[in-house]
Amino acid sequence: MADRPLPPPEVAREWLETMTLIRRFEERAGEMYAKAKVGGFLHLAIGEEATIVGSVRALRETDYLISTYRSHGHALARGTEPERVMAELFGKEDGVCRGRGGSMHMFDLPRRFMGGYGIVGGNLPLAAGMALACDYLGTEDATLCQFGDGAANQGTFGETLNLAALWRLPVVFMVTNNQFGMGTSLERHSAVTDLFKRGEGYGVPGIRCDGMDVVDTYETTCEALRQAREERRPVLVEAITYRFRGHSMADPEEYRTKEQVEQWRQRDPLTTFGERLSAEGAVPEQEREEIDRRAIETVDGAVLFAEASPFPAPESLYDDVYVLGDQVQGWYSIDERAAGVQRGEDIGP
């Protein structure tokens, strides 16, 4: 675990702060779901904080990040305000997508977080396209694509890895191997369980990291991004981790044993990293308590903010479906309440 040396104390402390924030945020999001403040599907990333923070911290500010429906943590790590993430969960106007996206669809363009997507495997080709655009524009920017072990079985995985290798795109594919796709364990869904090996045949070298160790994840992702950026070689990184909670809030978790969950909890990335920081003198114990207290305060504030934010205006229902210019002709939509007045429609006789 302590193979890799710690980064400078202020860096390590910031990682711990962000991991703690994600943990506390996710816990509160779960509580808000139980109170019906949050609807739809809610997928929490508790247990995966080291994978999230280690990989996201390896990015430059100008790099792009793209993820899945399990991405509150990615937004928070990228610097999106917890208030706006919570407001999105509440479906409020001040949310990151103005309440249109909800938990599964985080987004933050200024921070180059290109979104969470709900179709398993759907984001991989987009990542290649973002890398293509960066390459085309001649920038040094790279793209980091996050997806789960289950997603590695979609056709888009093979198609995208080949494209990326063929076109020498600056993209890193990170498979967050949390051991399950919903209720199906890795060995029940993948013939080859060393997922990092699945890129080789496409010309995408693979590398594995300990996704419960933020330092290892960081160093591994840094090296992968360096290759992608400097050598124009896409890399597949497999982070070995575990989700402590169910797949979503509606998961009875009958497909795994309490003992297994308990075993992985022994390696809780937050506790192990925190304890290491204290043991190595980077962050004293009572400062860790302070960090936790501040994270809870931040999340309290996020909930208050989300509560106070208004619901989207009803008349905004048709907003942003199209970029409407003068060229628009014809019918886009039918709504018996207001036939002829949807923006973008030809009003007719």
Added chain:
Amino acid sequence: MSTETLVPDPVPAAPASEVMTYREALRLALREEMERDERVFLMGEEVGVFEGSYKVSAGLLAQFGPERVRDTPISEEGFVGAGVGAAMLGERPVVEIMTINFLLVAIDQVVNHAAKVGAMFGGEVRCPLVIRTPNGAGNQLTAQHSQSLEGWFAHVPGLKVVAPATPADAKGLLKSAIRDDDPVVVVENLPIYKEKGEVPLDPDHVVPIGQAAVARPGRDVTLVAHSFATVRALRVAERLAAERGIEAEVVDLRSLRPLDVETVAASVSRTNRVVCVEEGWPTYGVSAELAARIQRACFDDLDAPVERVGMAEVPLPYAKNLELAAMPNEERIAATVLSTLELA
């Protein structure tokens, strides 16, 4: 020993039907057909150990084993295509797709393969494949998880599409689909899974594909619907009867392809006014097809234009208030009925 005890108790007549949920009715259909025909097997994500994302397949793994209740990786295009191939060799695969949104990942296998092989190979081979998948919205699942795309599949020659709205039809139509020699898309529905109804227990009872049903008789206006829209239409009809004395007839299509135009036309010819309701987007949708068919069949009988109510034509937003406004909810249906009757 008294003489009475020598007389055997009369065997109680087996009940002809039982009240059960839509999901239980589907499960019963699967169980009966798997017991009846060894060629029938089920595959899909989480159908086995997890017993189905919506618990339709609960207990089936235990009864039939992992060969016949097969968990798949998240590879829709792969395992739907594998279903097509197995069907071409005469098996009767039932493939579950978690929701219709994810069937888009496999649409090439459905449209370019399942629907084509029968005719394209001159009738030398058939594709007796069943794809079961729920449509539906209303739980804040947002744009990528809330679609009702059955019209897309009903568009395609070579496919059959059914969309039951009641537990009895769920059982009867799924059984017909499994016994059918052509590929059938069985569109289930998320909000209806928990609804209860009387379901015939006779294992030989099926509901023929291609027959609509009058779900509620009425004389003033016809509501044509399928899937969850039928549930909504029935609620609206009851409300209008109670509050306004309007008697709406509700025609439940049950099958989208083949489409039972006769039952629809017979109703509209009597009521002279019609509102088509669907959960999907009306543009190029099921209600568009209905409007075309009705105007042709009932041209002289119509007292008002064919009206339709569907999902607002937007990628469905998450926020509860916007989602509610976008849905073809009962207020919107009722308002349209009143306006077609020139009462509003």
